Amino acid sequence: MKRDIVIIGGGVVGLMCAYNLFKQGRQVTLIDEHTIEDSTSFGNAGLLSAFDKTPLSYPGIVTNTLKLMIKGQSPVIFHPTLDLKLYKWLYQFVQSANETRTKKTMMLFEKYGQISIDIYKDLVYNVGIDFDFHHKGMLSVFTQKNTYEDKLEKYNYIDENRFEIFNKEKIKEYLPFSNNKIKGAILFKKNAHIDPGKLMLGLKKYLQDSGVEFILNEKIVDIKYDNKKIKSVSSKNTEYKADTFIMSTGYKTSLARKLNKNLILTPAKGYSITFSMPKELKPKTSTLFNDLFIVMTPRFNDVRLTSKLELGSNNKEVVKKQIESIKKNFKEYSIPFEMKNEKLWSGFRPLTPNDIPLIGRDETYSNLVYAMGLGWLGMTFSPAVGKTISDLIVKNQSNSKNDDILLFSGFYQ
Ligand SMILES: Cc1cc2nc3c(=O)[nH]c(=O)nc-3n(C[C@H](O)[C@H](O)[C@H](O)COP(=O)(O)OP(=O)(O)OC[C@H]3O[C@@H](n4cnc5c(N)ncnc54)[C@H](O)[C@@H]3O)c2cc1C
Numbered sequence: 468m469k470r471d472i473v474i475i476g477g478g479v480v481g482l483m484c485a486y487n488l489f490k491q492g493r494q495v496t497l498i499d500e501h502t503i504e505d506s507t508s509f510g511n512a513g514l515l516s517a518f519d520k521t522p523l524s525y526p527g528i529v530t531n532t533l534k535l536m537i538k539g540q541s542p543v544i545f546h547p548t549l550d551l552k553l554y555k556w557l558y559q560f561v562q563s564a565n566e567t568r569t570k571k572t573m574m575l576f577e578k579y580g581q582i583s584i585d586i587y588k589d590l591v592y593n594v595g596i597d598f599d600f601h602h603k604g605m606l607s608v609f610t611q612k613n614t615y616e617d618k619l620e621k622y623n624y625i626d627e628n629r630f631e632i633f634n635k636e637k638i639k640e641y642l643p644f645s646n647n648k649i650k651g652a653i654l655f656k657k658n659a660h661i662d663p664g665k666l667m668l669g670l671k672k673y674l675q676d677s678g679v680e681f682i683l684n685e686k687i688v689d690i691k692y693d694n695k696k697i698k699s700v701s702s703k704n705t706e707y708k709a710d711t712f713i714m715s716t717g718y719k720t721s722l723a724r725k726l727n728k729n730l731i732l733t734p735a736k737g738y739s740i741t742f743s744m745p746k747e748l749k750p751k752t753s754t755l756f757n758d759l760f761i762v763m764t765p766r767f768n769d770v771r772l773t774s775k776l777e778l779g780s781n782n783k784e785v786v787k788k789q790i791e792s793i794k795k796n797f798k799e800y801s802i803p804f805e806m807k808n809e810k811l812w813s814g815f816r817p818l819t820p821n822d823i824p825l826i827g828r829d830e831t832y833s834n835l836v837y838a839m840g841l842g843w844l845g846m847t848f849s850p851a852v853g854k855t856i857s858d859l860i861v862k863n864q865s866n867s868k869n870d871d872i873l874l875f876s877g878f879y880q
Contacts, residue, residue: 825877
């Protein structure tokens, strides 16, 4: 049996591709090696934070990280490895940390962030999937005087629709748990947040009910090609033929390597601590502690802290030392309170060196489409990426005929 479209990997990117393709009338089969109940797309912070967002590789990242390392507050952990790919990634990361690249990336973030927010709104208000979508802005908090002053220089004008600079009273109103060590805060009003696990389960159910075929607990281990086309992909026991294949396997690149495709992305491990806290201390909206790279997201019943960027590790284990380090850094800026019913989690961001995803058709096998590399912003941009991939396939376009691929794909940067 030959299928229409087979998607390998049901993280948020795979599901958003499935959703957009299904909406455009295509027959979709989604294969995942697990049950789609716990991947990177589940335990993350759930920020939709495309607006006024500086990419990871901004000018000054290296010196700022070194300073934080000296203070013992650095979110970055580097495990030396013999894998040359990581050093190539690091080289490209440092190269990307320049003013021109940052401006271009921030412009792209705004464009694809808006497309994504519109799709999320459609999912909530028209399709009826509930995933605690809150469009209340993201509070950017500064714990270092110099980074706050640098930021204020960039926001030395008034745009009430976009941002608000908070005074001490407003900071306390939004962050009742905070102590007085915070140097300043800016609310970036266009950002939003969601419950990522609820989104994943809601979308999965909606797609299953709509007739999208899910084949779960099925790991794809091989790819067969013939005459510049992918013929089939196979698990240990079954071969799946299709007209088009989408690879959305998150940080895992081993399938692409079978085609000699070297995708420059690296797993960047992060952690989350989900806990309950006194209601009156909960933050009013999602909050990014800029200098610490810690995010705190208020949720329906609890709160989630996420942090750390561990490079050179594939180990899924939750390392207690890192959890303690997140708590220690956070508690420095909070009044004492008890974190109750803690749930610990770790996951891997599929990180490209310049925060631009790897999306589009394979150069050799044109019926293979990549939807990878959304890094630390997969919840933020997956709806727009799903739509772009869907348009590319439905309109039967080559990469060069699709403006969004040319603009927003790392294959063209
Ligand atoms: C700590 C942390 C906080 C984050 N916070 C945010 C945030 O606030 N906002 C935001 O926008 N993003 C955030 N992210 C990033 C976001 O979570 C990721 O970008 C996103 O989840 C990646 O989705 P994905 O679909 O590419 O990968 P995944 O969610 O990893 O899904 C890939 C799927 O592919 C399957 N798979 C892999 N290989 C195979 C195979 N061979 N056969 C079959 N199936 C396979 C896996 O089982 C998995 O289900 C955060 C990430 C972390 C770690």
